[in-house]
Amino acid sequence: MARRRLGPEGRFLLMALPGAIFVVVFLLLPILSIIVFSFWRTESYTLIPDWNLDNYATLFGTTTYMTFLLRSFTMAVAVSLASLVYAWPVAYFIAKHGDRYRLLLILALAAPFFTGIILRVTGIQGVMGPVGVINLGLMNYGLQPIEFIMYTQTAVGIGVTYLFIPFMVTAVYLSLLNFDFELLEVAKINGAKPWRAFIEITWPLNWMGTVIGLVLVFIPSMAESITPRFLGGPNAASFGQVLGLQFGETGTWALGSAMGVLLFAVSSLVILLMWRTVNLQRSGFTGGGS
Amino acid sequence: MSKESSKSRMSKARKAGVSRRSLLKASAAGAAAAATFAAPHIRNAEAATINIRMLIWQDYNIADTVNEFEAKYDARISPAFFDGNSEAFNKMKAGGTADFDLVMADGFWPRLYYRDGLIQPMNEELLPNLANLFPDFAPPAYNLLHDKPGGVRIGANNCWGSYGITMNLDHIEPADRDSLNIMFDEKYGGHLATGARFEENIAMAGILAATQLGTVDGPRPDGDESFNPYHLTDEELERAKELLIKQKGLLVTRYQDYDSLQKLMRPGLVWASPEFSEIYRRLTRAYEAGEIDFQVAHMLQPKEGGLGWIDSWQLSSGTTDSEAIELCHAWVNHYISNESMTRVAQIGVAPCYDVREFLPPEEVSLLMMDRTVELRGLHMFDQPSSPEKWERVWSEVEAA
Known part of the structure; x- marks a missing residue:
């Protein structure tokens, strides 16, 4: 029996199907459900489909939840900037001087991911906690322990930065892999100082990788809930921590859904704003079809 | 199949004039036929092992007890864990009755599960080991494991305890050692910690709030006959919130687990904290072993009133198969046996069953097994009167 061959459109649909199913099942449907739940109400751990705007009134009508949002937003901005400052030299060094060890060095950066998040956060606690390596060392020499790294916002900031720095390094590194370092030589020959060459050539031509890194760090930092639980006083x-509480202990799912919608909206807005700063032509982007 | 035998089979097939495709077809048909003949036997073998799915406190997952039961009954035990009563209740409400055969709950919670149809009555005849209960945990002294006094049994006792305050006797003054005020006293600021559980934080502050307002013996909301710190008036809840906000400035942290608290109390960084007496036991043992140079005490019942719990086993309403129901009872009865309860005591939790003869006297004392009567004065863990209202209060405290 002769087989019917798939045409180009059929093949395209067949190849796009798994991705489309994934997006629908694991992204669109959950988002749709939390949007619907956010307009319902919860009573004694039961979701009641009683359409109203009360959850949003609670979120925006008091300073309580806005405090959590602002706290997490500030933390995510600080963590993103700290990761950026730390990651650029690391990624630059690996891309320019890593030679045949590049892959190995990048894998070494990913080593913490071989363990779970709780283990990594507990590990940080073992370094910065009241009886952690730093403070025990200080106390052994009769010095006072450093209080701001124990159960504080700073401790959370350090912990979250530690967790997400590899994302930033990887994004910047991948961008630098496609960067032509010869351009810097040309700039030097034309009299540009290294710093000016960096500002005018390296930075803008790798801005897209930097933006991807910023987004990859900002979004999970904004929603982070484990680190504040263990390292925060x-x-x-954080917003993520209180959001988690709604779906766990307090069982106030409707309010939690509204918080989820708000978090999604803020994250989307940040992505949009960051994307608007990308100049595709300047960044050397060649995709996008004909 | 080995490579050699595969090759020789192919070569024999070629000699016989059989194509590769027909050989594959024949092999597939053979495998299918074998599977068809074997299937009933496979199904029987699987059916012989019943899987009991449990939603429990992680501490109670004791390998020896599980292994003994699995070997004796040819059953499989699949535990899942939770961190608080509301979380477990929430899971059972969200379809958990289909996912779990047994669930554990504390204090008043079993009645709430029963009221909402999440659990079913238990058969006392299948639980002969209940006979070894301390009288303080059986009716008429304790009725919360029956739907009403004299009603049907809805749970089987497991362990008991208080959410009392463990304190470092080098730092907490004798005059303060019988009051909840320790946890709100500025002179101990920077040396206090509390747990992360929102219900118990609010309830404990609620007891103090009602004492300060003088409303403990006044009219109660929700039709209660007596004071219940989980059913507070709006005025008491507001005062509790103020106390908790004030307390934030005095806390080192809200600990997540026993080990975190131990790390803070052992070097003397934290002087007092509410807890389930586990750290009290660990530090007392450490003191007796000469590892630390300060003594600790555990305030089981503060003068204003304290929180207590009896945790218990409940049978999910989603378990309807008679064989599974019987096996669940067998598990519970196995778990509350003297041997198993002695193991539970050895991990540091006080059983509701009298296993004193199997434990050294110092352990009996540490587990407060000679103080069971004190449970009668404690307020049992319960569901907040309005989880929504309590959530707002807790969020306001956290944001303040």
């Missing part, structure tokens, strides 16, 4: 509750 009583004043460090």
